[in-house]
Amino acid sequence: MSIYFKVDKLGILFSLLVTILFILTFIYSLEYMKKEGNIKRFLFYLLLTEAVVLGIAFSGNLMTLYVFYEILALVTFPLIIHKGNGESKYNGKKYLFYSFGGAALILFGMIVLYSLTKSTEFAPSGIVNNLPSNNRELYIISYISMFLGFGVKAALVPFHSWLPAVMVAPIPASAFLDAAAVVKSGVFAIIRMSYFIFGAEVISDFSTNSIFYIFILLSIILGSFLALHQKNIQRRLAYSTISHLGYILLGIVMINEDALMGSLLHMVNHAFIKINLFLCTGAIIYMTNKTRTEEIRGIGKKMPVTMGCFTASAISLIGIPPANGFVSKWYLALGGLSLGRWIFPLILLLSALLTALYILPIITQAFFKKGNDAVIDIGEAPPMILLPIMIITAIIIVLGLFPNTLIEFIEKILLPLF
Numbered sequence: 001m002s003i004y005f006k007v008d009k010l011g012i013l014f015s016l017l018v019t020i021l022f023i024l025t026f027i028y029s030l031e032y033m034k035k036e037g038n039i040k041r042f043l044f045y046l047l048l049t050e051a052v053v054l055g056i057a058f059s060g061n062l063m064t065l066y067v068f069y070e071i072l073a074l075v076t077f078p079l080i081i082h083k084g085n086g087e088s089k090y091n092g093k094k095y096l097f098y099s100f101g102g103a104a105l106i107l108f109g110m111i112v113l114y115s116l117t118k119s120t121e122f123a124p125s126g127i128v129n130n131l132p133s134n135n136r137e138l139y140i141i142s143y144i145s146m147f148l149g150f151g152v153k154a155a156l157v158p159f160h161s162w163l164p165a166v167m168v169a170p171i172p173a174s175a176f177l178d179a180a181a182v183v184k185s186g187v188f189a190i191i192r193m194s195y196f197i198f199g200a201e202v203i204s205d206f207s208t209n210s211i212f213y214i215f216i217l218l219s220i221i222l223g224s225f226l227a228l229h230q231k232n233i234q235r236r237l238a239y240s241t242i243s244h245l246g247y248i249l250l251g252i253v254m255i256n257e258d259a260l261m262g263s264l265l266h267m268v269n270h271a272f273i274k275i276n277l278f279l280c281t282g283a284i285i286y287m288t289n290k291t292r293t294e295e296i297r298g299i300g301k302k303m304p305v306t307m308g309c310f311t312a313s314a315i316s317l318i319g320i321p322p323a324n325g326f327v328s329k330w331y332l333a334l335g336g337l338s339l340g341r342w343i344f345p346l347i348l349l350l351s352a353l354l355t356a357l358y359i360l361p362i363i364t365q366a367f368f369k370k371g372n373d374a375v376i377d378i379g380e381a382p383p384m385i386l387l388p389i390m391i392i393t394a395i396i397i398v399l400g401l402f403p404n405t406l407i408e409f410i411e412k413i414l415l416p417l418f
Helices: 009-036 039-057 062-080 086-117 133-153 162-168 171-181 183-198 200-206 209-228 233-253 257-288 304-318 324-338 343-368 383-401 404-417
Strands: none
Touching: 009 039, 009 171, 009 183, 009 257, 009 383, 009 404, 039 062, 039 171, 039 183, 062 086, 062 171, 062 183, 086 133, 086 162, 133 183, 133 200, 133 209, 162 171, 162 233, 171 183, 171 233, 171 257, 183 200, 183 233, 183 257, 200 209, 209 233, 209 343, 233 257, 233 324, 233 343, 257 304, 257 324, 257 383, 257 404, 304 324, 304 343, 304 383, 324 343, 324 383
C-alpha cells in the first residue's frame, strides 16, 4: 500500500479552491491576528493546514488520502486552541475525539476493502467494477463505514456537534476551517471514495442511498433550524454550514450527473460564500468586539463596505438568482427530479426559506435599526482586512453571473465517472 500523489482535474479544482482562500485568509490574518497575539505560531499552523489539504487533494490512492486526513486533525488542533483558555482546550479535545472516531471508521472500512480488492488506487470508474455477489455484504459494510467516517468532518448529523464547538478559534481559523480546509476535505474524500474507488454503478447497486438520504436531509433541515436559534453570529454561520454541507452530500449520493455537478458547484460556491460571511463578521468583531446579532444595530451605516459584502454573500447563500448559490442549487434540484424524487427540490426550497430567516435579520439589524452606543464611533476595518473581503465578494459575483467556465471544467471531471 504505497503512498504517492497523482494530479487530476478533481484534485486541481479542490486545490485551487483551497489555495485561493488560504492566500486571502493569510493576508487577512496578518492584520487581524495582531489583536489575538502569537501571530507567528498561528500563521505557521495555518500554512501547515494548507500543505496537508494539498496532500489530500493530490492523493493518488485511499491510503495516502487517509494519512493526510489524519494529519489534518493534528495540524488544525493548535489553531482551534490558539486562545489557550479552558473553553478552547475543551472544544479542541472534542474536535480531536470526533476526528479520531471518524478516522477509526475509515480505517476499518479500508481494511475490509483492501482484503477484497488488494488495492486502494483511485481510478475514474472505480476499482470494484462488477460487484461480486459472494462478497456483496462486505463491500457494503466497507462503503458505509468509510462514508460515515469521512462524514464526521463533513458535519453529517449526528456527528456535527464538533463544528459549532471549533468557533472558539480566532475568526481567520474559524473561517478557513469551516469554509474550506476541514469540512470540504470531508466532502472531497467522500467523492473520491464513492466515485474513484467503488464507482457510480456499484454504489447504485448497494441500495444504501435511502439510509443516507435520512441522515443528509436531517442535516439540511436540522442545521437550518438550529441556526435560527443562535444569537452569536459565528455559531449561526456554523450551523448554516451543517445545512449546506447536506446539499453537497445529497448531490453525491443521488448518483447522477446533474446532482454531482450541483454538488461540486456548491462545494466551490459555498466555500467562497461562507468564508466571506465569516471574514465580514471578523471585521465587525475586530472593530467592536461584538458577536451577537442584537449588538450590531446600525453598523451598516458605519461599515457600509463590510456589510455590503456581507449582504452580497448572504443573497448568494440563500440562492436568489443570479447569485452563484442559485446555480448549484438548480443543478441539485435537476438531479432530484431526474430520479423522480420531487421531495428533494422541495427540501431545497424549504432550506432556502430557512436560510433567509436566519441570515436576513443580521442585515436588517445592521442597516435598518437605530445604532447603539457600541457602533457610534467606529469605521471600516483596516485595508488588510477589507481587501480580502472585497476580492472574495467580486469572485462570488463573477461565479454567479458567469458560471460557464466553472461548469465546463466540472463537466470534464464528470465525463469518465458515468
